[in-house]
Amino acid sequence: MLLLSNLPFKTQKSMPSGSDNRGTGLLLQAGFIRMTLAGAYNYTTLGLKTLRNIENIVREEMDAIGSSEILMTALGARENWEKTERWDTVDILFKLPSAEGREYALNPTHEEVVTPLIGEFIQSYKDLENCSVYQIQNKFRNEKRAKSGLLRGREFLMKDMYSFHRTQEELDAYFEVAHSAYDRVFERLGLSDSTHYTFASGGDFSKYSYEFQTEVGIGEDEIFICTKCDQAHNKEIIDENHFVCAECAHTECEKKIVSEVANIFKLGSRFSDAFGLKYQDADGQTKNIVMGCYGIGISRLMGLIAEKFADEKWLIWPENVAPFWYEIIVIGDHLEVAKTLAKKLESEWKSVLIDDRNTGFGQKAGDADLFGIPNRIILSDKTIEKGGYELKKRTESEGIIVSM
Numbered sequence: 449m450l451l452l453s454n455l456p457f458k459t460q461k462s463m464p465s466g467s468d469n470r471g472t473g474l475l476l477q478a479g480f481i482r483m484t485l486a487g488a489y490n491y492t493t494l495g496l497k498t499l500r501n502i503e504n505i506v507r508e509e510m511d512a513i514g515s516s517e518i519l520m521t522a523l524g525a526r527e528n529w530e531k532t533e534r535w536d537t538v539d540i541l542f543k544l545p546s547a548e549g550r551e552y553a554l555n556p557t558h559e560e561v562v563t564p565l566i567g568e569f570i571q572s573y574k575d576l577e578n579c580s581v582y583q584i585q586n587k588f589r590n591e592k593r594a595k596s597g598l599l600r601g602r603e604f605l606m607k608d609m610y611s612f613h614r615t616q617e618e619l620d621a622y623f624e625v626a627h628s629a630y631d632r633v634f635e636r637l638g639l640s641d642s643t644h645y646t647f648a649s650g651g652d653f654s655k656y657s658y659e660f661q662t663e664v665g666i667g668e669d670e671i672f673i674c675t676k677c678d679q680a681h682n683k684e685i686i687d688e689n690h691f692v693c694a695e696c697a698h699t700e701c702e703k704k705i706v707s708e709v710a711n712i713f714k715l716g717s718r719f720s721d722a723f724g725l726k727y728q729d730a731d732g733q734t735k736n737i738v739m740g741c742y743g744i745g746i747s748r749l750m751g752l753i754a755e756k757f758a759d760e761k762w763l764i765w766p767e768n769v770a771p772f773w774y775e776i777i778v779i780g781d782h783l784e785v786a787k788t789l790a791k792k793l794e795s796e797w798k799s800v801l802i803d804d805r806n807t808g809f810g811q812k813a814g815d816a817d818l819f820g821i822p823n824r825i826i827l828s829d830k831t832i833e834k835g836g837y838e839l840k841k842r843t844e845s846e847g848i849i850v851s852m
């Protein structure tokens with residue numbers, strides 16, 4: 449349990465100016481985040497708990513498909529970015545001069561780190577039977593203009609996974625496994641109905657790349673969904689005047705405003721070739737390795753969920769994402785009772801925030817609504833007289849008395 453009186457952070461009476469979308473504005477008002485510079489945010493305790501909940505759902509689903517968690521460096525070597533011919537072509541690459549007169553990249557993606565790293569451990573075909581790694585780490589983009597709060601940052605938290613395979617068939621099979629894991633992530637985040645697996649323009653090695661696009665009013669992208677088979681298409685692959693479904697050739701579609709929350713790519717051997725990654729097959733021959741990469745924007749998802757689920761007033765978090773399941777508002781001298789109740793709820797795996805601050809009921813109730821915690825409990829002389837505590841869901845207007 450966490451006591452609110454221990455936190456140095458405070459809410460604000462109104463939404464701070466300067467936030468260009470409501471979700472980020474509400475997160476600022478609730479004191480969940482603060483900006484260091486445009487596009488780079490600090491997370492306070494309640495904000496960090498929310499971010500960690502999203503992160504842990506992603507982590508559990510990647511672990512479940514046998515990927516191994518690692519942590520790679522934020523700094524990248526210029527030579528590696530030159531090997532892949534991306535030092536001069538990735539326009540958002542942050543480049544840093546070092547004291548020794550060299551230059552480094554602040555990585556926006558990690559093919560240039562993970563490929564030589566995994567190369568150190570691969571010799572034979574047996575080493576590629578299940579070779580997938582992921583990390584959850586801050587990424588950097590040197591944006592000319594950062595906007596949209598958490599949805600488009602210069603520094604942001606991502607999960608990026610990389611898989612290494614002996615054949616295209618093995619890559620194709622793992623790609624579908626990863627796709628299913630992503631579907632489970634969006635289901636657990638409460639986004640499965642509004643998230644669309646979308647065909648987008650491909651790279652050098654496959655016809656399409658694949659994006660997960662979530663419907664949200666402030667989205668920066670447009671998709672077109674086939675009214676017959678439901679396949680979504682990014683607008684970049686659509687002839688604006690004449691829609692033809694890439695899956696079923698139907699010609700009617702529905703347009704949606706969306707934000708890209710994840711993408712998965714078949715990279716082929718572009719990066720493994722650049723670093724000379726090979727393996728020795730069972731027949732003794734030396735062969736190429738093919739790769740896949742799989743990203744999910746974790747801090748972006750937090751901004752998107754804040755925006756999407758808020759009501760006309762304040763934040764509402766889905767239970768799996770909320771910083772706490774319960775907030776207990778203590779009125780009067782009932783803190784010990786509140787702690788006992790919190791322990792009981794925690795024994796049922798429900799997390800609890802206790803508002804024990806020395807402020808009035810109005811402030812406490814208002815902050816509880818602003819925080820968007822799904823279940824609010826009031827413990828006061830009045831509720832105890834009625835036989836227990838009052839329990840109210842964030843989405844309901846009336847509470848009920850529950851006996852202790």
Ligand SMILES: [Zn+2]
Pocket residue numbers: 674675676677678679693694695696697698
């Ligand atoms: Zn179709």
